[in-house]
Amino acid sequence: MTIVEQEQQLTVLETADVCVLGGGTTGVMAAIRAARMGAKVVLVEQQGNFGGNATSGMVCAWHTMMDFDFKKQIISGLSEEFLERLKKRNALRVVDPDWLGHPSRMAKISTYIFNTQELKIECDEMLREAGVIPYLHTVFCKPYVTRGRLQGVIVESKNGRQAILADFFIDATGDGDLAYRLGVPCWENQGKQPSTTAALVTGYTYVTNPKKILLDHLQEYNLPNLGWDTNYVNAPEVRHLLKTNVFESCLTAQGITKGEMEGRRQVRAMMDILNRHGDSDRELVLLSLSSSIGIREGRHMKLGYTLTGDDVCSGKRFEDAVGNGSYPIDIHHADKPGCTFWYLNGMTEYELDGYPHEISWWKPRSEDYPRYYQIPYRSLLPDKWENLLVCGRAMDADTRAYGAIRVMINLNQTGEAAGEAAALCLRENVGNRELDMKLLRSELAKGGSIVL
Ligand SMILES: Cc1cc2nc3c(=O)[nH]c(=O)nc-3n(C[C@H](O)[C@H](O)[C@H](O)COP(=O)(O)OP(=O)(O)OC[C@H]3O[C@@H](n4cnc5c(N)ncnc54)[C@H](O)[C@@H]3O)c2cc1C
Known part of the structure; x- marks a missing residue:
């Protein structure tokens, strides 16, 4: 209409x-x-x-x-x-x-x-x-x-x-x-590269091997692969999670709405996994969510x-x-979990959070490579x-x-x-x-x- x-x-x-x-x-x-x-x-x-x-x-x-x-x-x-x-x-x-x-x-x-x-x-x-x-x-x-x-x-x-x-x-x-x-x-x-809802949480650092626990329960909680996380600046008790992966296109009103809600669902699922299956007696607490889903590619x-x-x-x-x-x-x-990095010197690094990185070479090793583009x-x-x-x-x-x-x-x-x-x-x-x-x-x- x-x-x-x-x-x-x-x-x-x-x-x-x-x-x-x-x-x-x-x-x-x-x-x-x-x-x-x-x-x-x-x-x-x-x-x-x-x-x-x-x-x-x-x-x-x-x-x-x-x-x-x-x-x-x-x-x-x-x-x-x-x-x-x-x-x-x-x-x-x-x-x-x-x-x-x-x-x-x-x-x-x-x-x-x-x-x-x-x-x-x-x-x-x-x-x-x-x-x-x-x-x-x-x-x-x-x-x-x-x-x-x-x-x-x-x-x-x-x-x-x-x-x-x-x-x-x-x-x-x-x-x-x-x-x-x-x-x-x-x-x-x-x-398209996935979008991500970020979260700040406490309690994450008290869990032993949180990445493995999350990976073990991905399917059960309907989660795709995981992104990265880091310590918050000058607040080591706060973990900054950029781990959700949303494959919805954020270029339509419907798409971005679904994407925002799916990102938040994934954050809650991760919190539940770590609270239920982690070994810490401190509960993970959700402090904050990104006010807008992070869009990598539109x-x-x-x-x-x-x-x-x-x-x-x-x-x-x-x-x-x-x-x-x-x-x-x-x-x-x-189409598969993880990220691949292709470096200027010919090195390729495949990264799946929680696993050792896999190194290979996309071109023969040599000192003759560009230092910048x-x-x-x-x-x-x-x-x-x-x-x-x-x-x-x-x-x-x-x-x-x-x-x-x-x-x-x-x-x-x-x-x-x-x-x-x-x-x-x-x-x-x-x-x-x-x-x-x-x-x-x-x-x-x-x-x-x-x-x-
Ligand atoms: C989860 C995630 C992790 C990433 N990791 C890294 C990283 O570690 N390091 C790194 O450097 N980069 C990273 N990136 C990439 C990087 O964040 C983005 O490529 C970059 O921020 C894009 O900047 P931009 O200004 O082009 O777009 P944006 O930051 O998307 O800014 C566009 C702005 O336009 C506004 N806007 C859009 N439409 C309208 C409209 N119609 N009217 C008014 N305003 C409008 C939006 O609200 C927004 O503020 C990551 C991205 C994501 C999502």
């Missing part, structure tokens, strides 16, 4: 130079970079806080900013600024890559574990300092296009339905909601260039590179709309490349690049395709990014 929505006059909520949709870490960084360039920036987020997966989803780990050999720093910018500020709040644990007790290379490169609630407040502070105009609990609904140009967006909030007009737009919604509504082509990966937009697994594995250099990474291709399997600007660039860039999860990358670039230390750089590019396009009075890449890269460097 369909109905016709009445045409209506809308008030204009804001008029800005740059409008960023989606306030995950990518959107926050885009907004800050554009504002620091002097642009008037509005940031629109549907939840009650900024940070996206990193805060609402309680994803508490950022990976190394170094190249594969830990010899050269390849990532800096706002990620480093955020980490410095979290450190000052005593909200950061830093893993030493030289410590020999790491159970795997993955544990060695999972360098920064942070307090996700402190990050919420740090996002507020950094946005306030940059002068970004924030809107929380405000949902992007549809684009406003006149004379073939994207002029604004329609949003819904406590105020009702209103418009935000701007000269440039950045889609950082993770699923490319704005680009999708504009008709930019997109695709969905068939074996919609991918077809943009100016599809970054490929081969580009990543061969460390391909791009003249328009706006980001660097050394994080491996990391696929959470949809790059992310090009053209992978943020839609074909048609000259005042739009897409950054973050919805970027154009094939399954393997996405497995590598999807971590925040990488995607944050795409946000910074989009913000800087938006402000430069307005300053230079050019469209997103005409922007001089030398200029963009030099301004990124001036703003604190490492440009290679």
Whole structure:
């Protein structure tokens, strides 16, 4: 059944130079970079806080900013600024890559574990300092296009339905909601990486071998395979569980509703298993759940260039590179338990929580391997709309490349690049395709990014 929505006059909520949709870490960084360039920036987020997966989803780990050999720093910018500020709040644990007790290379490169609630407040502070105009609990609904140009967006909030007009737009919604509504082509990966409801619990650390107990009872409690967990920063009695795996697509109202409820069911099932079958006389207590399910993968937009697994594995250099990474291709399997990591040096690590890692090689061992890969600007660039860039999860990358670039230390750089590019396009009075890449890269460097 369909109905016709009445045409209506809308008030204009804001008029800005740059409008960023989606306030995950990518959107926050885009907004800050554009504002620091002097642009008037509005940031629109549907939840009650900024940070996206990193805060609402309680994803508490950022990976190394170094190249594969830990010899050269390849990532800096706002990620480093955020980490410095979290450190000052005593909200950061830093893993030493030289410590020999790491159970795997993955544990060695999972360098920064942070307090996700402190990050919420740090996002507020950094946005306030940059002068970004924030809107929380405000949902992007549809684009406003006149004379073939994207002029604004329609949003819904406590105020009702209103418009935000701007000269440039950045889609950082993770699923490319704005680009999708504009008709930019997109695709969905068939074996999408699972979504996860995170939980904070006490009592977990008193159970002997909790991973084995959980694995022994998976089928009985209708649980799929398990993700990871870690100690909460500066609160060792609290365990941070990112163990649920939800394979529901979160791209429809029905799907995301089912996904949220299934994630919470899985958390309760794990608590029940450990309370019933664990050997501790202390009961596990559920302290908190992520306020929104953590989404690893949604919609991918077809943009100016599809970054490929081969580009990543061969460390391909791009003249328009706006980001660097050394994080491996990391696929959470949809068709079997566990994750596989493909490292730049040719090593493959298969990880099933609770079991020893299995090591093999995807190419012959040699010293001749790339130490990092790059992310090009053209992978943020839609074909048609000259005042739009897409950054973050919805970027154009094939399954393997996405497995590598999807971590925040990488995607944050795409946000910074989009913000800087938006402000430069307005300053230079050019469209997103005409922007001089030398200029963009030099301004990124001036703003604190490492440009290679
Ligand atoms: C369980 C899990 C574990 C992970 N582990 C790690 C890890 O250890 N390390 C790591 O670096 N990365 C990890 N990742 C990946 C990483 O968290 C994400 O890829 C990254 O956070 C994506 O950032 P983003 O800003 O592109 O998207 P998101 O964080 O998803 O942000 C998008 C934002 O847009 C908002 N939004 C969406 N639609 C609208 C709309 N219509 N209107 C207004 N706002 C909207 C959302 O509310 C959200 O805040 C993990 C992800 C998950 C889910």
